[in-house]
Amino acid sequence: MGLTAAGAEEAGEALTRALVVRAQNGDAEAFGELLADQYDRIYRTAWKWCGNRSDAEDVAQDVCVKLGSVIAQFDGRSAFSSWVFRITLNMVRDMQRAGKRRGRHADAYAELAPDSQRPEQEDGLAHQALWDAVRRLPEQQRDAVLLVYAEDMSHAAAAEIMGIKEATVSFHVHQARKTLRGLL
Amino acid sequence: MSDKMNPDPFDALKSGQVPPAGDAARRRALAAGMAAFAAEQQKSTAPTKGNGFGARLRSIITSLKGNSIMDLRYPLGTAAVALLLLPLGYQLYSTTALTPGGATPAKTVAATPVVPIPADDAPAITTADLAVAQQDKEEATAEADASEAVVSAEPAPLPLPVAPSPAENIAVSSAAIAPQRMQESMAPAAKMVAGAPSPTTLASPMDALSGDSFASFDEQRLKVVAEEPVSTFSIDVDTASYSYVRRALEDGYMPEADAVRIEEMVNYFPYDYPAATSADAPFKPTMAVFPTPWNPKTELLQIGIKGYVPPADGVHKPSNLVFLIDTSGSMDEADKLPLLKRAFGLLVDQLGDQDTVSIVAYAGSAGVVLEPTKAAQKARILSALDDLAAGGGTAGAEGIELAYRLAEEAKVADGTNRVILATDGDFNVGIDDPERLKAFIAAKRQSGVTLSVLGFGRGNLDDATMQALAQNGNGNASYISSFREAQKVLVEELGGTLDMIAKDVKIQIEFNPAVVSEYRLIGYETRMLNREDFNNDAVDAGDVGAGTTVTALYEITPVSAGGGLVDPLRYGGAESAAQAGDATEIGFLKMRYKLPDSDVSQLIEAPVTPDLVYGDIADVGDDMRFAAAVAAFGQKLKGSVYGGSMDWSDIAALAQSAKGVDEGGYRAEFVGLVKTASLLKPDADDGGAADCSGENCATD
Numbered sequence: 001m002g003l004t005a006a007g008a009e010e011a012g013e014a015l016t017r018a019l020v021v022r023a024q025n026g027d028a029e030a031f032g033e034l035l036a037d038q039y040d041r042i043y044r045t046a047w048k049w050c051g052n053r054s055d056a057e058d059v060a061q062d063v064c065v066k067l068g069s070v071i072a073q074f075d076g077r078s079a080f081s082s083w084v085f086r087i088t089l090n091m092v093r094d095m096q097r098a099g100k101r102r103g104r105h106a107d108a109y110a111e112l113a114p115d116s117q118r119p120e121q122e123d124g125l126a127h128q129a130l131w132d133a134v135r136r137l138p139e140q141q142r143d144a145v146l147l148v149y150a151e152d153m154s155h156a157a158a159a160e161i162m163g164i165k166e167a168t169v170s171f172h173v174h175q176a177r178k179t180l181r182g183l184l
Numbered sequence: 185m186s187d188k189m190n191p192d193p194f195d196a197l198k199s200g201q202v203p204p205a206g207d208a209a210r211r212r213a214l215a216a217g218m219a220a221f222a223a224e225q226q227k228s229t230a231p232t233k234g235n236g237f238g239a240r241l242r243s244i245i246t247s248l249k250g251n252s253i254m255d256l257r258y259p260l261g262t263a264a265v266a267l268l269l270l271p272l273g274y275q276l277y278s279t280t281a282l283t284p285g286g287a288t289p290a291k292t293v294a295a296t297p298v299v300p301i302p303a304d305d306a307p308a309i310t311t312a313d314l315a316v317a318q319q320d321k322e323e324a325t326a327e328a329d330a331s332e333a334v335v336s337a338e339p340a341p342l343p344l345p346v347a348p349s350p351a352e353n354i355a356v357s358s359a360a361i362a363p364q365r366m367q368e369s370m371a372p373a374a375k376m377v378a379g380a381p382s383p384t385t386l387a388s389p390m391d392a393l394s395g396d397s398f399a400s401f402d403e404q405r406l407k408v409v410a411e412e413p414v415s416t417f418s419i420d421v422d423t424a425s426y427s428y429v430r431r432a433l434e435d436g437y438m439p440e441a442d443a444v445r446i447e448e449m450v451n452y453f454p455y456d457y458p459a460a461t462s463a464d465a466p467f468k469p470t471m472a473v474f475p476t477p478w479n480p481k482t483e484l485l486q487i488g489i490k491g492y493v494p495p496a497d498g499v500h501k502p503s504n505l506v507f508l509i510d511t512s513g514s515m516d517e518a519d520k521l522p523l524l525k526r527a528f529g530l531l532v533d534q535l536g537d538q539d540t541v542s543i544v545a546y547a548g549s550a551g552v553v554l555e556p557t558k559a560a561q562k563a564r565i566l567s568a569l570d571d572l573a574a575g576g577g578t579a580g581a582e583g584i585e586l587a588y589r590l591a592e593e594a595k596v597a598d599g600t601n602r603v604i605l606a607t608d609g610d611f612n613v614g615i616d617d618p619e620r621l622k623a624f625i626a627a628k629r630q631s632g633v634t635l636s637v638l639g640f641g642r643g644n645l646d647d648a649t650m651q652a653l654a655q656n657g658n659g660n661a662s663y664i665s666s667f668r669e670a671q672k673v674l675v676e677e678l679g680g681t682l683d684m685i686a687k688d689v690k691i692q693i694e695f696n697p698a699v700v701s702e703y704r705l706i707g708y709e710t711r712m713l714n715r716e717d718f719n720n721d722a723v724d725a726g727d728v729g730a731g732t733t734v735t736a737l738y739e740i741t742p743v744s745a746g747g748g749l750v751d752p753l754r755y756g757g758a759e760s761a762a763q764a765g766d767a768t769e770i771g772f773l774k775m776r777y778k779l780p781d782s783d784v785s786q787l788i789e790a791p792v793t794p795d796l797v798y799g800d801i802a803d804v805g806d807d808m809r810f811a812a813a814v815a816a817f818g819q820k821l822k823g824s825v826y827g828g829s830m831d832w833s834d835i836a837a838l839a840q841s842a843k844g845v846d847e848g849g850y851r852a853e854f855v856g857l858v859k860t861a862s863l864l865k866p867d868a869d870d871g872g873a874a875d876c877s878g879e880n881c882a883t884d
Contacts, residue, residue: 028225036214039214057209150198
């Protein structure tokens with residue numbers, strides 16, 4: 001990544017790497033900066049996957065805790081941001097799997113406490129329907145679609161984060177499009 | 185990438201706006217992250233030693249190997265969490281999802297242990313590390329700060345050691361994290377508790393969580409005779425509601441209000457009304473007016489009819505039955521498919537030699553299980569039944585069409601042609617759209633093939649669809665909760681189940697405003713008809729089988745009693761009343777019905793005359809009093825705004841006094857059920873749920 005360092009993005013990348021190294025060496029201040037720097041991205045990703053603020057905040061907090069304890073294990077083989085991405089997606093999945101068992105409850109109570117965030121944040125019902133439909137896709141298809149479209153990544157970058165082949169990402173996106181054909 | 189060629193719907197995802205995270209959440213997350221980071225650093229400087237406080241031994245392996253892939257924490261942690269979550273999850277699932285309601289305490293227990301799991305990551309580690317930190321006093325600043333944090337955060341359950349530099353404010357906020365997180369995790373538990381009706385109620389009502397679905401409806405409201413003198417409804421011979429309510433109560437739950445249909449509860453019991461004498465006028469009404477047990481100012485008008493019973497020695501009308509059986513995976517429970525097999529076994533035993541039976545399975549092992557077979561070959565039919573197995577995918581496509589095709593194939597000209605659908609709620613019989621399914625069934629009804637629905641099991645039951653299908657198919661919907669119930673529906677009431685003697689039976693009553701000021705039909709909410717539907721032969725209504733009894737109850741307020749809930753109109757036309765008929769008549773009953781193979785309806789008329797009035801409820805027959813008791817019970821279960829005030833003990837006493845011969849033991853069972861309900865939801869005012877307070881006992 002960014003060996004011919006130039007431009008703001010590369011600079012940011014370099015700064016991040018420096019912070020990571022300092023944090024790995026036990027510099028709490030550096031870690032604090034790193035977290036503050038990453039938090040919004042983590043939260044935004046979590047929101048896109050979860051679709052509501054409270055879940056997203058929970059996931060983001062879990063990711064922060066996780067980062068605190070495993071930052072030393074980051075080995076620099078991939079970009080730090082991809083690594084954080086992977087952790088975030090894992091956290092989302094863990095939470096949703098744990099939540100599934102309580103899903104019936106959650107649904108039953110959803111009517112009592114509707115997530116008031118949603119309507120004003122999204123423009124139009126069709127848009128909302130698309131997001132909901134995508135979030136209900138099987139995990140792999142959902143991850144692929146959200147990474148490629150919502151996060152605007154290349155298939156290759158998405159493949160790296162998902163730990164699968166690029167062609168498989170394309171396949172999942174294709175499948176997702178097929179699944180949602182009626183809706184789109 | 186090909187998706188750049190044409191506009192891609194997914195592109196809309198790019199523009200998604202994400203609402204910003206809350207500041208508090210952000211601070212909390214950062215502090216939690218910092219705490220975890222600090223804990224991690226502590227650990228690497230002062231390796232954990234054995235510790236009796238339940239802290240997991242971790243990190244030694246990692247720090248020795250320095251290799252994240254070999255890190256055993258994740259697999260071990262996952263296994264530990266899985267061991268915790270699996271039984272808890274199962275408990276939660278089994279107490280809340282499959283069985284109705286789930287007692288409140290179970291929910292709380294199941295919800296609480298979830299708390300330590302999310303909190304585990306940070307605080308659990310840090311307590312251990314903290315102890316270590318305190319031992320190693322010679323370590324530098326970190327320990328000093330950490331022990332400070334201990335002092336300052338003493339009241340917090342899990343004090344956290346804190347990183348050196350941004351120390352002060354994080355120390356405060358991180359100490360606050362643990363309880364806050366706890367609170368958040370507890371929130372769902374608190375909500376669940378709040379879902380229970382009241383602390384004094386022993387049993388939670390079965391709510392949407394039971395998995396069974398019922399059409400919701402509003403209770404019949406009081407009507408003013410001067411405004412709406414005419415009440416029209418279709419009769420209902422279903423009994424599913426009572427079986428369901430009984431099962432719920434026996435399992436220790438109050439049934440959900442929508443599951444209680446009072447008319448079905450009243451009609452569950454056999455009543456000894458005088459039967460009609462010929463098949464041409466297949467029933468005659470029996471009426472009585474007597475004081476309402478739950479309201480001294482009103483009276484009950486009871487209308488009972490009993491279907492004509494064809495003489496037993498007559499020629500047996502041949503039956504052509506198609507069993508359409510749900511074999512989806514969910515049927516694989518003791519009270520579903522196995523019970524169904526025995527129930528159908530009973531039914532097959534009742535059939536005569538020239539009757540025909542076919543079996544079609546759907547959802548699971550799909551297709552024709554048994555081609556139309558004469559009931560003379562009982563062994564063949566029973567073995568085909570026995571071979572049914574639940575499970576497999578849901579491949580059963582055109583189950584219902586197949587069933588009707590077999591019914592057409594083996595159609596008997598002068599007899600019963602019926603599809604009997606047995607299910608626990610999966611209606612994927614091949615036609616997905618409920619409206620199309622209803623239309624299909626109604627169309628087949630025209631060609632002479634009717635449909636009955638038997639419901640089994642619980643957790644998935646789709647009562648609303650059951651009712652709708654049976655009504656469209658001119659059959660009845662029954663809920664088979666036990667072998668005993670199977671016996672009642674398929675043996676004792678076989679005639680009523682199979683042998684229809686009149687169809688589209690409608691009842692219309694016109695009240696005399698000179699005598700009655702207000703009236704209210706009890707039950708039949710789902711069966712109301714418009715006034716003009718009464719004379720319209722195209723409007724479908726309920727059907728009466730041989731020997732079936734149907735009872736309807738009106739609570740009426742006599743003009744003279746002054747018990748009216750609605751004030752009279754100041755400008756009301758006084759002259760409108762009593763221009764026709766006998767001024768002392770209470771009302772006028774009209775019933776329309778069609779003979780089974782006729783499309784033109786017949787009319788039965790009878791005035792409700794004053795000589796039907798009894799002054800004391802003790803004077804009326806057992807049947808009347810028992811029906812009143814059942815109605816009172818149903819209203820109380822529903823939490824009715826009109827008749828819910830009667831004590832359980834009074835209802836039980838009234839029913840007890842009206843037991844009569846009670847051949848099947850159903851009435852005795854009902855009395856037991858009232859007592860069960862009184863224990864589940866004791867009357868608020870007094871503790872006397874079981875004994876009856878002298879004055880009220882005098883009524884029997």
